[in-house]
């Protein structure tokens with residue numbers, strides 16, 4: 001049941017990227033469907049972060065072309081959640097000003113910003129005192145603030161780089177649920193890098209397995225259990241099978 | 257075999273003992289050094305180790321301090337406020353010029369490279385060495401006692417501001433860029449704040465240096481009022497009690513400026529270290 005019906009929403013063609021003569025990507029092609037969650041999984045240092053950084057326009061590419069919704073990158077609306085919320089939230093602004101910042105730089109009036117943020121909080125049943133500063137929240141709450149900031153301005157794609165890596169287990173489960181909720185509410189196209197296969201499969205419609213460098217796509221694995229997925233999902237036979245399959249491929253790839 | 261259960265008792269931890277015995281005494285610890293110094297001073301002054309003419313007792317010095325401070329004629333408070341005024345004025349000049357110029361310098365790698373050596377050189381040159389040169393141009397006018405300290409403060413402030421901007425971490429700037437912030441947005445909402453802790457280091461150093469140079473300038477360059485001038489003159493006429501009182505006052509001034517600055521800094525750069 002490979003969903004070839006969905007047209008290519010994110011389109012990467014002939015992508016080349018090297019760092020100091022070390023080739024990372026060479027003639028790399030990739031298409032990703034609209035409205036799905038894609039998990040990116042692969043060996044350490046294979047270029048997962050670099051890939052989503054290029055797809056979000058954060059770092060330049062050497063050659064090739066990347067489009068989102070048939071538009072060049074600089075005209076697309078991108079939401080990005082960084083690996084480390086500590087280094088990317090603005091500690092000099094209140095949590096509210098952090099979340100509303102993308103609206104502010106777009107020139108939205110203060111009153112509308114408040115409305116939009118309140119609406120967002122209501123949608124995801126979040127009760128946080130947003131007058132406080134980011135450092136006054138727990139790690140999980142800060143990551144939640146970072147996610148709200150990334151989705152507040154109604155992006156076309158949401159990228160997340162290892163959003164759970166700085167969180168403890170409990171918070172990981174919580175944020176994972178919130179991300180699922182975000183996706184179910186908005187059907188937002190989401191690309192999430194994870195080094196934890198369980199998180200990767202749990203969130204995904206499609207798992208993108210990458211090789212060692214020079215990096216290519218080893219396989220796109222579909223995972224189509226309906227949402228909402230619950231903690232019981234991880235013992236569902238389909239989940240276990242998919243995770244096992246991804247692990248097999250990963251092991252094979254590492255042996256080469 | 258001794259099978260007694262080992263329980264961590266408070267007495268095994270030296271820190272625990274201290275906090276159990278004297279929980280209130282910890283608060284007084286900062287005073288301990290002061291008490292020791294004053295005792296040494298008292299002993300030195302009363303035991304003839306030091307010529308009593310050169311070293312009055314602490315009590316006599318503080319008594320003198322109280323007396324001369326509010327004396328209507330040649331009162332210490334006039335010198336105090338003159339020095340304070342010069343320090344604040346020169347610091348303000350240094351900061352008003354140094355912070356914006358430093359930020360401009362730091363925002364542009366090429367501009368910074370062109371001035372880096374110059375700033376580093378003058379920053380490493382003791383500002384007191386420049387006093388005679390300034391004297392040539394400005395004479396012994398009262399301006400000198402402000403311009404020289406302002407220059408000295410300006411150098412550390414511009415250096416630290418430029419450094420703060422140049423070494424701002426990139427992660428938050430990238431975050432702002434991906435959210436669609438313009439160059440100006442990034443500058444005023446991110447880069448400026450990101451470099452603020454370093455700017456404050458420059459400002460704090462700048463005000464200390466300004467005070468030092470004000471005092472030195474007051475000693476070197478003729479003036480009617482000022483703590484530097486008072487310390488120098490009382491020493492010349494061997495009015496040692498007044499000299500020590502003036503030195504103490506200078507110390508108190510420097511200390512208070514530092515404390516006030518730290519307080520303000522903590523209010524503004526509230527996120528620092530968190």
Ligand SMILES: Nc1ncnc2c1ncn2[C@@H]1O[C@H](COP(=O)(O)OP(=O)(O)O)[C@@H](O)[C@H]1O
Nearest residue numbers: 019020024042043044045046047048049050051
């Ligand atoms: N700015 C950079 N300069 C030099 N090398 C880099 C840079 N960014 C990433 N790399 C290299 O590219 C490779 C892929 O990095 P990255 O995308 O962070 O991997 P991943 O996220 O998959 O662990 C690594 O070997 C890394 O050393």
Ligand SMILES: [Mg+2]
Nearest residue numbers: 048049050161
């Ligand atoms: Mg990475």
